Amino acid sequence: MFRYILKRLLIALITLWIIVTITFVLMVSVPGSPFNSEQTSNEAIQANLEAHYNLDKPYHIQYLLYLKSIATLDLGPSIKQPSQTVNDLLGRGFPISFELGMVTIIVAVISGILLGILSALRHNGIIDYLAMGFAVLGISIPNFILATFLIQQLAVNLKIFPVATWSSPMHMVLPVIALATGPMAIIARLTRSSMLEVLTQDYIKMARAKGLSPWKITIKHALRNALMPVVTIMGTLLAGILTGTFVIEQIFAIPGMGKYFVESVNQRDYPVIMGTTVFYSAFLIFMLLLVDIAYGILDPRIKLHKKEGGEG
Amino acid sequence: MKQAEEVTKLSPANVPDEWFTFIEVDKTEAETVSRPSLSYWKDAWRRLRKNKMAMMGLVFLVLLTFMAIFGPMMTPYDVNVQDRPNQYQPPSAEHWFGTDNMGRDVFTRTWYGARISLFVGFVAAIIDVFIGIIWGGISGYKGGRTDNIMMRIIEILYGIPSLLVTILLLVVFGPSLFTIILALAITGWVGMARIVRGQVLQIKNYEFVQASKSYGAKSGRIIRKHLLPNTMGPIIVQMTLSIPTAIFAEAFLSFIGLGVQAPYASWGVMANDSLGAILSGNWWTLFFPAFFISFTMFAFNVLGDGLQDALDPRLRK
Numbered sequence: 121m122f123r124y125i126l127k128r129l130l131i132a133l134i135t136l137w138i139i140v141t142i143t144f145v146l147m148v149s150v151p152g153s154p155f156n157s158e159q160t161s162n163e164a165i166q167a168n169l170e171a172h173y174n175l176d177k178p179y180h181i182q183y184l185l186y187l188k189s190i191a192t193l194d195l196g197p198s199i200k201q202p203s204q205t206v207n208d209l210l211g212r213g214f215p216i217s218f219e220l221g222m223v224t225i226i227v228a229v230i231s232g233i234l235l236g237i238l239s240a241l242r243h244n245g246i247i248d249y250l251a252m253g254f255a256v257l258g259i260s261i262p263n264f265i266l267a268t269f270l271i272q273q274l275a276v277n278l279k280i281f282p283v284a285t286w287s288s289p290m291h292m293v294l295p296v297i298a299l300a301t302g303p304m305a306i307i308a309r310l311t312r313s314s315m316l317e318v319l320t321q322d323y324i325k326m327a328r329a330k331g332l333s334p335w336k337i338t339i340k341h342a343l344r345n346a347l348m349p350v351v352t353i354m355g356t357l358l359a360g361i362l363t364g365t366f367v368i369e370q371i372f373a374i375p376g377m378g379k380y381f382v383e384s385v386n387q388r389d390y391p392v393i394m395g396t397t398v399f400y401s402a403f404l405i406f407m408l409l410l411v412d413i414a415y416g417i418l419d420p421r422i423k424l425h426k427k428e429g430g431e432g
Numbered sequence: 433m434k435q436a437e438e439v440t441k442l443s444p445a446n447v448p449d450e451w452f453t454f455i456e457v458d459k460t461e462a463e464t465v466s467r468p469s470l471s472y473w474k475d476a477w478r479r480l481r482k483n484k485m486a487m488m489g490l491v492f493l494v495l496l497t498f499m500a501i502f503g504p505m506m507t508p509y510d511v512n513v514q515d516r517p518n519q520y521q522p523p524s525a526e527h528w529f530g531t532d533n534m535g536r537d538v539f540t541r542t543w544y545g546a547r548i549s550l551f552v553g554f555v556a557a558i559i560d561v562f563i564g565i566i567w568g569g570i571s572g573y574k575g576g577r578t579d580n581i582m583m584r585i586i587e588i589l590y591g592i593p594s595l596l597v598t599i600l601l602l603v604v605f606g607p608s609l610f611t612i613i614l615a616l617a618i619t620g621w622v623g624m625a626r627i628v629r630g631q632v633l634q635i636k637n638y639e640f641v642q643a644s645k646s647y648g649a650k651s652g653r654i655i656r657k658h659l660l661p662n663t664m665g666p667i668i669v670q671m672t673l674s675i676p677t678a679i680f681a682e683a684f685l686s687f688i689g690l691g692v693q694a695p696y697a698s699w700g701v702m703a704n705d706s707l708g709a710i711l712s713g714n715w716w717t718l719f720f721p722a723f724f725i726s727f728t729m730f731a732f733n734v735l736g737d738g739l740q741d742a743l744d745p746r747l748r749k
Contacts, residue, residue: 131584131587131588131591132591134588135588135589135591135592136591138588138592139592139597142592142597142600143600146600146601146603146604147600147604149604150603150604256730256733256734256737257726257730259729259733260676260726260727260729260730260733261726261729261730262680262683262684262725262726262729264683264684264687264703265703265722265725265726268703268707268718268722269722272715272718355591359593359594359595362593363593363595363596363684366688367684367687367688370688371707382688382689385599385603385688385689385690386689388603393600393603397596397599397600400593400596401591401592401593401596404591404593405591408591
């Protein structure tokens, strides 16, 4: 188990390093300097600014400096808002995005699993068809479309929920629905198909033959095994929710990290783009690592496999 | 009466030989197959046709492709010509889907958007398949050390948030159709490679492949004749599911302002343009692009589900 975690950790670090490098290379290869825009016209000022941000140094020195600053968790200043550092922006935006993301994932996991169990137990029944029809719809409707639709119907027309911003639990309802529907649908489908598979296994028949109650069989014997695929896909879902927050925060004017990211992209504020990208990736890789470790703990086969060859 | 009595008395022993006629069996005919053989693809198509949802998706996609080609020709309007006095016209006989904030015809723009979405989806998926087959095929077939290294690389790439990298690429190289497809392809093939590898790994140990090998078949022949055809099913399924992902990504990027730029119109761009309009009640500007994005993704998803069932011989009844 320890070796397994160590291996995962190593892979995670390499991934992060690759992302940092890609980000650096891409940002350096942007034509022109970030300062030859409307803000500065004087060449001397521009040279000074470039010296200040180390942009006059050779690339490999810049790269090492950048690696060093990331290792010390200093993501540098914002170019378009000179009084702000990237750390300031993240410090303000991240807690809000984190809250939104966590509420979303909790809602998606709980409702998705419930929906999946329900349709597996009522296989080919009316509930199954309804739930799966709903799930396919949920996968098909992009979150930003759903968000605008929800605003139009529930906020503008019916005035049940506030249109935008982030200050009370009522404000959370629409963004969370918009973000959670897709992942919920994916989880529901996955739970259903793996439940159906597990329910035909011999040990379920055995449990039934022993006279266990259907409730106990479902929860204790079937669900535990059926949830393994759901755990595997958590990483991908988290990535989806994370990028989903970009647009959702933009649409609902939520002052989270995603909003800063999209703004920085639109304003070509390179240090902020780099900083948020690296931060997002680090966060996501960390979550993937947690998922992997959870999987290793839940699935006893991982421990036995020293050389994995058959996973696909 | 008498005859009937005789019949009842008959036992197998005293049946006269002349009651029987000898049916000639042509030994040469014994090996011919009397019915047309049902190939894998015919069988899959037969089963797919029974799946109503999947067929609905297929029909929708065929119609959409048709309209993407011919739709813009049905109206006298140009996709980008602005007609400010006519902005926000509701759907009418002149403008079937109404007009948008610039007075552009939504009907014409919708089909232009279909062109972009289908193009991005298909091209990105084809590139995915191409890289995925090569990477996954080599990794699975070679096995051992090669496989180990190639899979470690995949594991590392898997952790990279693809949409973020796509956004970065678009910021650096400027938003264009080419950059979007390139960015989607760079990050999208990993899933395909994993699937191909898993399949190849499994199939290469089957007896029929071993038999072929023992007859002296070269690697090239085994890959072409045995491994690839047997991997086609999962590849096609993965493709139908990665097309909507690409379509979503394009719409998403267009929506945050990084998508295709004028003179192209994509559904994401149209949805983004009409964000302000929904507050004022001009629903049609958002409805049509939103409907077509969602329904196209829906169609690909149900078609993919149907294909998954139809192409898996184990699910054959």
